Amino acid sequence: MNDQHDHGALGDAEYAEFMELAAEEGFDIEEVEGAIEEAGHGPLPVLAVVGRPNVGKSTLVNRIIGRREAVVEDKPGVTRDRVTYEAEWAGRRFKVVDTGGWEQDVLGIDASVAAQAEYAIEAADAVVFVVDSKVGATDTDEAVVRLLRKAGKPVVLCANKVDGQSGESDAASLWSLGLGMPHPVSSLHGRGTGDMLDAVLEALPEAPAQTFGGAAPGGPRRIALIGRPNVGKSSLLNKVAKEDRVVVNELAGTTRDPVDELIELGGITWKFVDTAGIRKKVHLQQGADYYASLRTAAAVEKAEVAVILIDTTETISVQDQRIITMAVEAGRAIVIAYNKWDELDEERRYYLEREIETEMQQVAWAPRVNVSALTGRHMEKLVPAIETALAGWETRVPTGRLNAFLGEVVAAHPHPIRGGKQPRILFGTQAGSKPPRFVLFASGFLEHGYRRFIERRLREEFGFEGTPIHISVRVREKRGAQYKKKK
Numbered sequence: 189m190n191d192q193h194d195h196g197a198l199g200d201a202e203y204a205e206f207m208e209l210a211a212e213e214g215f216d217i218e219e220v221e222g223a224i225e226e227a228g229h230g231p232l233p234v235l236a237v238v239g240r241p242n243v244g245k246s247t248l249v250n251r252i253i254g255r256r257e258a259v260v261e262d263k264p265g266v267t268r269d270r271v272t273y274e275a276e277w278a279g280r281r282f283k284v285v286d287t288g289g290w291e292q293d294v295l296g297i298d299a300s301v302a303a304q305a306e307y308a309i310e311a312a313d314a315v316v317f318v319v320d321s322k323v324g325a326t327d328t329d330e331a332v333v334r335l336l337r338k339a340g341k342p343v344v345l346c347a348n349k350v351d352g353q354s355g356e357s358d359a360a361s362l363w364s365l366g367l368g369m370p371h372p373v374s375s376l377h378g379r380g381t382g383d384m385l386d387a388v389l390e391a392l393p394e395a396p397a398q399t400f401g402g403a404a405p406g407g408p409r410r411i412a413l414i415g416r417p418n419v420g421k422s423s424l425l426n427k428v429a430k431e432d433r434v435v436v437n438e439l440a441g442t443t444r445d446p447v448d449e450l451i452e453l454g455g456i457t458w459k460f461v462d463t464a465g466i467r468k469k470v471h472l473q474q475g476a477d478y479y480a481s482l483r484t485a486a487a488v489e490k491a492e493v494a495v496i497l498i499d500t501t502e503t504i505s506v507q508d509q510r511i512i513t514m515a516v517e518a519g520r521a522i523v524i525a526y527n528k529w530d531e532l533d534e535e536r537r538y539y540l541e542r543e544i545e546t547e548m549q550q551v552a553w554a555p556r557v558n559v560s561a562l563t564g565r566h567m568e569k570l571v572p573a574i575e576t577a578l579a580g581w582e583t584r585v586p587t588g589r590l591n592a593f594l595g596e597v598v599a600a601h602p603h604p605i606r607g608g609k610q611p612r613i614l615f616g617t618q619a620g621s622k623p624p625r626f627v628l629f630a631s632g633f634l635e636h637g638y639r640r641f642i643e644r645r646l647r648e649e650f651g652f653e654g655t656p657i658h659i660s661v662r663v664r665e666k667r668g669a670q671y672k673k674k675k
Contacts, residue, residue: 235284253275317343414514420499500529553647593645631663
């Protein structure tokens with residue numbers, strides 16, 4: 189850790205003072221440095237595992253993460269949703285995204301696989317492309333190769349189902365795909381996976397780029413409009429743009445591809461993304477609409493702020509909750525826009541407020557605006573809400589001030605005694621922002637309820653309006669254990 193960049197959000201003087209404090213409390217310096225770096229570098233690099241159905245993607249993912257977690261069945265299309273796991277190889281941590289193929293649907297298998305692959309490629313830092321070496325390259329594989337070339341992401345070619353020497357020649361034939369050396373692997377038995385993972389580490393960046401959607405620093409802030417189908421996302425975009433930029437239709441699911449629009453609001457240029465909702469009709473959900481949901485997720489991951497639209501004329505649904513959770517887990521600044529407010533009568537407003545109290549607790553910290561995309565009601569409140577959320581998202585608390593605050597909180601509200609012991613927060617630091625990420629160093633395990641209490645007090649003291657907060661806790665090892673480790 190020789191330069192300031194390695195200190196996360198800490199400057200040199202603050203870092204030196206913090207390390208002195210850590211040493212006084214008996215923490216291993218390497219452990220403290222590792223915790224700050226881990227929390228401060230932002231999200232882990234993302235590896236997407238793509239390929240057509242039944243080539244062994246989920247089996248390979250299980251092999252990479254070292255446990256049977258991805259669902260595996262000997263028929264195509266078992267994995268329908270993308271699923272993210274955390275993995276480690278040779279001391280480096282990264283995320284693995286398991287993507288699914290589908291059975292034949294109205295648009296054809298190629299289109300479905302391409303849709304899944306396109307999202308995965310777009311959101312990833314590197315890609316493992318899995319091909320069944322026994323079958324060889326198919327037309328569908330060729331279609332995915334075209335996507336990979338277009339995306340320009342690093343690709344590791346995995347020739348799966350090579351169970352012995354006899355399969356090596358089948359793997360070698362995949363040189364014809366033009367993606368470089370095929371790595372012969374048996375994901376079922378583990379053969380060759382180590383060499384493949386070594387290649388993966390070479391392809392993955394040490395830490396992902398901190399830019400959003402490819403925008404240069406100082407460029408327009410990127411806003412994703414998200415919500416259920418027909419909640420008024422396109423109408424809202426047209427209203428703030430003061431012209432019909434996107435198609436609006438009463439039929440849910442009109443929007444398929446996100447539309448980026450540079451729009452001036454409040455004297456500032458913003459980049460808005462109108463994202464597609466997800467239709468519920470079963471016969472349409474597997475094709476273009478599933479594709480739309482993937483593109484929506486991609487837009488959120490590339491955005492800085494998610495403006496989540498809620499249809500106030502309908503009960504807040506499980507689908508609304510999932511969309512909110514997606515934005516929170518992506519670590520984006522959040523604004524909640526309650527749309528169609530002008531259509532409410534007094535009774536509905538009363539029950540809506542009760543719903544908000546009970547169903548929206550997880551984002552009680554998010555700025556709220558009551559708007560009408562149709563009439564333009566309260567549109568002028570949208571920009572201040574977005575600016576508030578961005579300010580909270582970028583907030584940084586100096587380590588000295590944070591530790592004074594933590595000392596007061598622990599003194600006034602100590603952790604409950606468990607098993608005859610009372611764990612204490614010894615000190616902490618903010619390791620990063622966008623969103624704010626804190627590392628607390630403690631004498632023992634902190635219960636989830638106490639962590640929630642600390643988050644609530646952090647918000648009361650420092651604001652953080654409109655942003656999720658990530659808190660990780662490192663527990664001090666017993667001095668005897670440290671001594672043994674050093675010996």
